[in-house]
Amino acid sequence: MLPTISSMKSLISPPFSPLFLHFPNTKRFAFLSLPSKKLNPSNPKFLHINPSMPSPTLPITSIPSRQSHTDTTQSSSPCGEIHVIVGPMFAGKTTTLLRRIQAESNNGRTAAVIKSSKDTRYGLDSIVTHDGMKLPCWPLANLSSFRQKIGTDAYDQLDVIGIDEAQFFEDLYDFCCEAADHDGKTVIVAGLDGDYLRRSFGSVLDIIPLANSVMKLTARCELCGKRALFTLRKTDETQTELIGGADVYMPVCRQHYVSGQVVIETARSVLESKKLQCGSCT
Numbered sequence: 105m106l107p108t109i110s111s112m113k114s115l116i117s118p119p120f121s122p123l124f125l126h127f128p129n130t131k132r133f134a135f136l137s138l139p140s141k142k143l144n145p146s147n148p149k150f151l152h153i154n155p156s157m158p159s160p161t162l163p164i165t166s167i168p169s170r171q172s173h174t175d176t177t178q179s180s181s182p183c184g185e186i187h188v189i190v191g192p193m194f195a196g197k198t199t200t201l202l203r204r205i206q207a208e209s210n211n212g213r214t215a216a217v218i219k220s221s222k223d224t225r226y227g228l229d230s231i232v233t234h235d236g237m238k239l240p241c242w243p244l245a246n247l248s249s250f251r252q253k254i255g256t257d258a259y260d261q262l263d264v265i266g267i268d269e270a271q272f273f274e275d276l277y278d279f280c281c282e283a284a285d286h287d288g289k290t291v292i293v294a295g296l297d298g299d300y301l302r303r304s305f306g307s308v309l310d311i312i313p314l315a316n317s318v319m320k321l322t323a324r325c326e327l328c329g330k331r332a333l334f335t336l337r338k339t340d341e342t343q344t345e346l347i348g349g350a351d352v353y354m355p356v357c358r359q360h361y362v363s364g365q366v367v368i369e370t371a372r373s374v375l376e377s378k379k380l381q382c383g384s385c386t
């Protein structure tokens with residue numbers, strides 16, 4: 105069963121700033137406020153996205169190990185990286201982003217995480233996964249405001265920038281170019297590749313040519329348990345951007361996406377013809 109917001113609160117210990125810089129005698133990984141059982145590397149959930157979920161479908165390339173990271177402090181010209189995590193809703197994108205950020209932080213790198221301020225589901229200043237893991241973040245309307253929001257000095261000291269809900273940022277491409285190519289940051293981006301109609305969503309697919317690695321995750325089809333590649337919208341709303349969770353969306357396999365869309369579209373046209381008939385009665 106998914107945790108409710110109130111039960112999630114009991115998992116949360118949020119006294120941390122979204123950005124932890126070099127504090128003497130302070131381990132920088134402390135800034136993650138995850139349930140401790142999930143932070144324990146001996147817990148199988150730590151190493152695998154979720155035993156209840158299928159493993160990721162073939163990554164185009166896998167995210168490289170820490171050893172392969174360029175040490176930007178040794179280099180005269182900064183050399184950043186871009187890693188992209190995509191998939192339908194409930195696939196574990198936020199979970200993966202969060203674990204990756206934690207791993208970077210454990211390796212002594214300084215990290216900050218950004219999410220879109222459009223998503224106010226769990227309060228503005230936290231990223232929360234569908235199963236209740238949480239970390240502080242910078243809620244922003246656009247990425248170009250990030251440097252000014254955290255301050256230039258803090259930005260310069262950052263090694264790693266995580267971006268969640270990347271589909272909502274119009275300036276994703278320019279920000280990633282600038283951060284990785286010019287500023288030497290490692291940028292880890294998580295977002296939906298497709299919307300509920302399986303159309304390319306925002307600029308997520310545009311940054312694939314910039315990326316060091318791309319990982320497509322899958323969820324479990326809510327109707328048959330097979331790998332879910334797509335997100336089905338259960339309501340009749342048609343705008344592209346519609347914030348919601350399991351109340352509005354469900355992960356589905358290809359077969360159930362197609363049959364689900366047929367059901368939803370048939371229901372919609374029946375309702376519309378009923379409305380028309382009613383209108384002609386009066």
Ligand SMILES: Nc1ncnc2c1ncn2[C@@H]1O[C@H](COP(=O)(O)OP(=O)(O)O)[C@@H](O)[C@H]1O
Pocket residue numbers: 106153154157191192193194195196197198199200232233234235323324326350354355
């Ligand atoms: N149909 C579902 N409804 C609600 N939660 C789900 C569903 N399927 C999987 N989950 C949970 O969501 C978790 C993934 O959450 P999260 O990392 O926030 O995914 P994403 O960012 O891809 O939407 C899974 O580990 C699982 O516990």
Ligand SMILES: Cc1cn([C@H]2C[C@H](O)[C@@H](COP(=O)(O)O)O2)c(=O)[nH]c1=O
Pocket residue numbers: 192193194197198223269295296298299300301335344345346347348349353
């Ligand atoms: C498919 C689809 C999703 N959205 C919204 C719904 C959620 O608020 C986010 C996705 O969150 P997650 O971390 O990937 O679970 O995007 C939307 O606005 N339009 C869509 O078509």
Ligand SMILES: [Zn+2]
Pocket residue numbers: 325326327328329330356357358359360
């Ligand atoms: Zn299915």
